[in-house]
Amino acid sequence: xxxxxxxxxxxxxRTTVADTIARDDAEDVxxxxxxxxxAEGIIEAYKGRTSTPDSPLxxxxxxxxxxxxxxxxxxxxxxxxxxxxxxxxxxxVRWREETMSFNTRYRAQLYRYHANDDERILSDVRAFAxxxxxxLPNRDDPLNPATYSGWDYxxxxxxxxxxxxxxxxxxxxxDDENTKLGYYRWDPYVHVT
Numbered sequence: 023x024x025x026x027x028x029x030x031x032x033x034x035x036r037t038t039v040a041d042t043i044a045r046d047d048a049e050d051v052x053x054x055x056x057x058x059x060x061a062e063g064i065i066e067a068y069k070g071r072t073s074t075p076d077s078p079l080x081x082x083x084x085x086x087x088x089x090x091x092x093x094x095x096x097x098x099x100x101x102x103x104x105x106x107x108x109x110x111x112x113x114x115v116r117w118r119e120e121t122m123s124f125n126t127r128y129r130a131q132l133y134r135y136h137a138n139d140d141e142r143i144l145s146d147v148r149a150f151a152x153x154x155x156x157x158l159p160n161r162d163d164p165l166n167p168a169t170y171s172g173w174d175y176x177x178x179x180x181x182x183x184x185x186x187x188x189x190x191x192x193x194x195x196x197d198d199e200n201t202k203l204g205y206y207r208w209d210p211y212v213h214v215t
Contacts, residue, residue: 057119061128078205117177137189144179151175181214
């Protein structure tokens with residue numbers, strides 16, 4: 023198992039989550055997309071099919087295994103596997119993924135973005151790592167959670183000009199011992215105004 027620090031793996035952002043939230047509210051240009059992946063369902067449905075990082079399996083029908091959500095004002099639908107979001111030019115879109123087991127039995131990790139976007143409607147697409155202080159339940163004092171210092175990450179892109187982009191995200195599913203179980207792909211849509 024390879025172990026790399028966040029500094030070696032991602033572009034490291036040295037801000038706190040509170041700083042980011044304050045900026046999000048003040049600028050109102052961020053569109054955060056939550057991706058919920060049914061890793062167990064994917065593993066069962068695609069058992070025995072070979073995939074590699076360079077040749078991930080396309081989920082079909084994607085709606086059986088994956089759903090995304092964004093704030094109502096930014097999306098044409100609520101939860102959807104092919105979420106269509108609207109973002110203003112100059113805005114920033116962020117993606118974060120989670121499995122239905124909440125990363126206990128299975129984890130998913132986005133590892134590659136690609137799009138036929140010759141006009142560069144979305145630019146500078148990459149993963150960012152951020153240091154975080156996560157709350158943990160405190161059995162002795164439930165109203166005062168303990169904290170855990172660690173790292174989190176998200177993928178981010180800048181919306182540079184008006185237009186429509188269908189893009190692909192490739193992701194891997196890992197078990198709770200970090201063993202890679204398969205590579206998969208799906209293709210959402212972005213509308214920049």
